[in-house]
Amino acid sequence: MVLDGGSDAVTALELDVPRSLDRSPTPNSQEIIKDPVKYGEFIVLGYNGSLASGDRGRWRSRLALYKRPNGNGVRPDVVHITSTPLASKALSNAEQHSVSYTLSRSQSVIVEYTPDSNTDMFQIGRSTETLIDFVVTDAAPGNYPTGEGRGPQSTISRFACRICCERSPPYTARIYAAGFNSSKNLFLGERAAKWRTPDGLMDGLTTNGVLVMHPVHGFSDHSSPGTWREISVCGNVYALRETRSAQQRGRQVENESNVLQDGSLIDLCGATLLWRTPEGLDKAPTLKQLEVLRQEINAARPQCPVGFNTLAFPSLEQCHVVEQQQPWVYLSCGHVHGYHRWGSRPEARGSTAGSERECPLCRRVGPYVPLWMGCEAASYLDVGPPSHAFCPCGHVCSAKTVKYWAHIPLPHGTHDFHAACPFCGTWLTGEKGYIKLIYQGPVD
Known part of the structure; x- marks a missing residue:
């Protein structure tokens, strides 16, 4: 499922198969055609199998993530401490993924990201830009939204979160708060919760947060509810803030990770997603x-x-x-x-x-x-x-x-x-x- 833009990217989403399957077979693509690697599926709670107006393209009640022909992941690399004019210049580079942390009107920290061919990145959010792989809309309890849910009252972020899947077995999937916009930038404003990490990088939380709950013993009748946590931009795990948008972060939970498990729930403040692994779906x-x-x-x-x-x-x-x-x-x-x-x-x-x-x-x-x-x-x-x-x-x-x-x-x-x-x-x-x-x- 390649989503770099273009009409065939949408076709791949509608069919829930990798875009490479739409191409003419080649000796190197035979394995992909016969057995595409499936990382897992997201199901949006509350839609009972399909959107009221029908699943169309990236607007769906569920979406399967497949291995891409080439990895498009990124990882943090260089850290810059700079003034606002320089920050604006750096952020205008559409060829470089970066995360900008605004500390004050005169100072920003920019973390440049370098390509990571070992991972596939998928983005989820309310935005309809082509770089969003899964467009998620608000769903009021007991109701089925009409249209694409792009009203001004939405509490779901336009670039809510990103999922990075390892391209090699066991194909581990990890979740990170916030996604990159069309300029390949992720921007945390002056009011956003942010801090320096022990390794010299920056980290932060989005306005309404990305919450994750991993059920104890997986998705089975033997499981019990886990504890809801908040995931940061760098994928670290924190206890919940006092309120959803408070500027003070919760304590870091060292012994938990952002790795998704079968039955993990992701809340985007307006929609809750259920993650099912291929092994879980087989059952x-x-x-x-x-x-x-x-x-x-x-x-x-x-x-x-x-x-x-x-x-x-x-x-x-x-x-x-x-x-x-x-x-x-x-x-x-x-x-x-x-x-x-x-x-x-x-x-x-x-x-x-x-x-x-x-x-x-x-x-x-x-x-x-x-x-x-x-x-x-x-x-x-x-x-x-x-x-x-x-x-x-x-x-x-x-x-x-x-x-x-x-x-x-x-x-x-x-x-x-x-x-x-x-x-x-x-x-x-x-x-x-x-x-x-x-x-x-x-x-x-």
Whole structure:
């Protein structure tokens, strides 16, 4: 996947394959064609498998990173302490990657970066410039953004972060805060948190920060939430600041690194990304397997216990459209029904999905919502039956999957954390954040 600009760079992104595969085969490219090296995939939480307007080019709900034909990585080299006029001259050199740290109006430190052919660099951010490999937009909890999300209220940085992958096994992927702009410069202004490192270099943090959480024991039902950390421009690990944009950095965490693991979460202050390794994805279910699960539960012909009509989950392609046979659930008890109008509480009459209803079977009162299949396969821990649903959104998946995500705190705002549904981003509610579904019929 080469992204140096040009129309074929976009084509490579749309196909999720290296651009070298679009060329005529040569003796040296046969190995790439047969077995392209895949570093891993990023999945943006909250989109349930695709953007509302459809995945297009670099605007996607997930993106695979492949080995490039030639390494485009960079590493720090020469450090300059200079005045502002000289700094401006140095930054105008579009052939040289550099990071500029403004210490005052009269002094800047410029760290020049030299090419590193041993690594591949990928950039993520809100900017639509061609040097951004993965354009990420803001996603409000429970909503699907329209368009490309380039509104002025976005809290995602235009050049949010960069990923550097080693081109040799084991293809280690590392994350760094901030990315280079079209002039190959990374600029930290006077107000940005920055400091000198023991080795004589500079380091700093971006305005809203790049947070990373590595789950303990990886992405599995045996894992537990790790601790959220902040990643610096140089890839060092720090404890969180008091608030997201505070100028005082947290303490450095020496025994942790910026190496991404299967299940690592990256928060860009407006969007959270899940990193899956090729080994992890091999164990994850496929869309075909999710479709089989949907067909199996529909084949069991679950019934509404009151209306006695047969219920059926809509196809994965129609996972946002309420259909006549759609199953609905009372979140207070888990009893699954077809849609009906009875049982509304007097104070909630006139409202629809999510209103307070009284379950006809057990008389418990609570929200009454439609059920949907979770369509983003990479968010699943296993291929277990769709037996549980997140509260209050009603997205259905396996028991291990709901229990895992219900214990993962995701950043929100400047210092809050909330567990959320990975399929739509809605904050979880209730005692557990999920409910076991109780069907009427053979599927019980």
